[in-house]
Structures are given as structure tokens and as C-alpha cells.
Amino acid sequence: MSRAIAAGESYQTRLDSPLTIRRWLMGRQMEVEPLQFVSSFDKEQEMPAMQRGLRFCAVDLHVHTPASKCFRGTVTPEDYVAQAIQSGMRAIAITDHNTGDWVDRIKEAAAGTSLTVFPGVEISVQPGVHVLAIFPENRGSAHVTDLLAKLDLGVDSRGEQDTLVTRHSIEMVVNQIRLAGALPVLAHIDDYNGAWQVLSGQTREKLWQKAEFAAVEIVNQSLPDEIGRDPYSHVPAYYWSSDNPHPDQNTKHSHLGIGSRCSLFKLEEPITWEGLRLCFHDPGVRIRPGTPYAPIQVQGSTHPVLERIMIQGGFLDGLDLILNPNLNCVIGGRGTGKSTLLELIRYA
Ligand SMILES: [Zn+2]
Numbered sequence: 001m002s003r004a005i006a007a008g009e010s011y012q013t014r015l016d017s018p019l020t021i022r023r024w025l026m027g028r029q030m031e032v033e034p035l036q037f038v039s040s041f042d043k044e045q046e047m048p049a050m051q052r053g054l055r056f057c058a059v060d061l062h063v064h065t066p067a068s069k070c071f072r073g074t075v076t077p078e079d080y081v082a083q084a085i086q087s088g089m090r091a092i093a094i095t096d097h098n099t100g101d102w103v104d105r106i107k108e109a110a111a112g113t114s115l116t117v118f119p120g121v122e123i124s125v126q127p128g129v130h131v132l133a134i135f136p137e138n139r140g141s142a143h144v145t146d147l148l149a150k151l152d153l154g155v156d157s158r159g160e161q162d163t164l165v166t167r168h169s170i171e172m173v174v175n176q177i178r179l180a181g182a183l184p185v186l187a188h189i190d191d192y193n194g195a196w197q198v199l200s201g202q203t204r205e206k207l208w209q210k211a212e213f214a215a216v217e218i219v220n221q222s223l224p225d226e227i228g229r230d231p232y233s234h235v236p237a238y239y240w241s242s243d244n245p246h247p248d249q250n251t252k253h254s255h256l257g258i259g260s261r262c263s264l265f266k267l268e269e270p271i272t273w274e275g276l277r278l279c280f281h282d283p284g285v286r287i288r289p290g291t292p293y294a295p296i297q298v299q300g301s302t303h304p305v306l307e308r309i310m311i312q313g314g315f316l317d318g319l320d321l322i323l324n325p326n327l328n329c330v331i332g333g334r335g336t337g338k339s340t341l342l343e344l345i346r347y348a
């Protein structure tokens with residue numbers, strides 16, 4: 001017996017099938033904790049995070065604050081964070097021009113909110129290429145300042161995008177970012193000050209073949225056509241972010257531009273830098289375009305989804321399984337109840 005399942009409909013089943021009970025008992029005899037992942041739900045405080053699993057979250061990994069000299073308007077850190085949340089972002093990376101001055105302020109304002117803030121910086125490297133460093137969420141302004149000092153960027157040049165790191169090549173800057181424990185990203189490669197746009201010939205080939213950048217940021221809908229073909233056979237992880245443009249002056253920055261272009265990253269709650277790093281390793285599965293190239297449809301779907309399995313009565317009375325709307329993977333030894341779970345769904 002089966003019938004169509006409507007989206008959002010919750011299912012309950014009574015476990016009175018002898019087959020499923022027998023399988024369950026066999027599992028117990030094997031001295032393997034049966035359905036161990038179920039028992040951990042008993043710890044109430046762990047339940048919310050486990051329920052959510054990996055979800056696509058809207059993230060903007062390139063935003064400027066008033067610490068950048070080309071930022072227009074005045075805004076408090078609290079209003080800045082409020083704007084990011086209102087735009088639907090779950091995480092942002094603060095990437096001001098050659099400074100980390102506002103990182104701690106934004107982190108402080110975001111504490112206790114739904115927004116994760118990654119410290120970062122946008123470094124201008126000779127001959128005018130922008131490179132981003134994205135630090136773990138537990139780092140701050142001091143870590144950004146440390147990195148800038150190693151690149152010989154003095155206090156007077158902070159916040160200016162025209163200041164150039166002249167003593168180090170792009171490859172060296174990428175290496176220094178790695179050594180500082182941050183993710184190096186080539187910013188807006190297919191646009192003004194982007195590595196792909198600015199460089200050519202052997203310099204570009206060398207960068208593509210040698211540099212250890214973790215990802216590239218793009219402005220257009222897809223990577224430049226030549227990437228993927230010799231000598232640019234390395235296809236890096238790529239994503240979209242806003243560079244928060246001012247609504248009236250495209251070349252300047254404003255908090256109103258946060259999230260105007262963004263990406264969806266498949267992440268676990270709470271959102272961490274480690275999760276982001278994993279996305280860069282598995283971009284085909286974990287990174288999607290967000291606005292403006294695709295609508296942000298993080299929740300909801302057009303097909304039926306099994307959200308939860310609850311059992312009333314019988315041996316497994318009270319069993320309550322919450323499923324993820326994406327892929328659910330059931331792992332366990334032989335006889336621990338993997339098939340029982342499928343039987344339960346079938347039996348419903
Ligand atoms: Zn830039």
C-alpha cells in the first residue's frame with residue numbers, strides 16, 4: 001500500500017510488524033549498540049545541531065566596512081550586522097583594503113546573533129591584483145595586522161586599495177596567507193583588479209600552476225572559458241560574493257550592498273571556517289551560486305521530503321528520527337538496524 005506523500009506532511013507509524021522487531025532483536029544480540037545515533041538524540045542540548053545537518057546557507061565572503069577608505073556613508077557595527085542578517089546572509093567575511101581595523105568591532109556586534117563573521121583582508125598585490133585572506137572565526141584584527149606586517153604593509157597604508165604590496169609576488173603573498181592559517185582566495189578574477197583580467201602570458205600560467213590558492217571569486221556566472229584547458233588545466237573552487245557595492249556609486253562600498261551577490265555553501269551549524277574549507281575541497285557538491293544567478297531557496301523544495309520518523313507503541317516505542325532534507329547516510333554494523341529503518345519507511 002502506498003500513496004503520494006505531500007510536502008510537509010508528517011508521518012507516524014505503529015511498529016507491529018514481527019519482521020522488523022526480529023531484525024531489531026538480532027541487532028541487540030550482536031553486542032553492537034543498536035541505532036546508536038538515535039540514543040544520542042536523548043541529549044537535548046545536542047539535538048538542534050544534529051537535526052539540522054548540512055544545509056545550504058547564504059554567505060557573502062567579500063564585504064568592506066568603513067575601515068576601507070572607499071566606503072561611503074556612516075554606519076555603526078550593530079547596524080552593519082543587522083543589514084547583513086536582513087539581507088539573508090548567515091556568514092560574512094570582512095575583507096577591507098589592506099586593514100583589519102573593523103574586524104573586532106563587527107565580530108563583537110555579531111556575537112549572539114545568527115551571523116558568523118570571518119575575519120579577513122583584501123590585499124593589493126603588484127601589479128594591481130586583489131588577493132583575499134579569510135581567517136577562522138576565532139581570529140581577529142590582530143591576526144590580520146600580523147599578516148600585513150609580514151607583507152611589509154605599514155600603518156599609513158591601511159584601508160587604501162591603491163597601496164601595493166611591492167616586495168612580494170602573488171605566489172609569495174598566497175604562501176604567507178597559508179602560513180598565517182588563513183585561506184587565500186584570488187578576488188574577482190574576471191573583473192577589474194582580478195588576477196585573470198590583469199595578468200597574462202607566463203605570469204598568469206605560473207600563478208595558475210604554482211600558487212596554492214584555496215579558491216577564486218568570480219563576478220560572471222561561470223569561470224572564464226580557458227580555465228580547465230592546458231595550460232590552465234587546474235580548475236579551482238569558485239564562488240560569488242558581493243564586494244558590497246554602493247547602490248548609486250558602483251565603485252564604492254556601502255553596507256546596503258551586502259549580499260547583493262552571494263553564494264550558497266553547504267554548511268553545518270554553527271557555521272565554521274573548517275566547514276568553509278571543506279566546501280573548497282568539494283565545490284561541486286557544496287557550493288552553488290546565490291543571488292543574482294540563482295534565487296536563494298535554502299529551505300523548501302518542490303518534491304516530497306520525509307522529515308521525521310516517529311514510532312508509537314511496540315518495542316521501539318518513542319523512537320524519534322529527524323531526517324535531513326538533503327542526503328541522509330545511515331552507518332552501522334551488520335544487524336544494527338539500517339534495514340529496519342528502511343522497512344519502517346516502507347511500512348508506513
Ligand atoms: Zn577588490
Ligand SMILES: [Zn+2]
Nearest residue numbers: 062064122243
Ligand atoms: Zn573588495
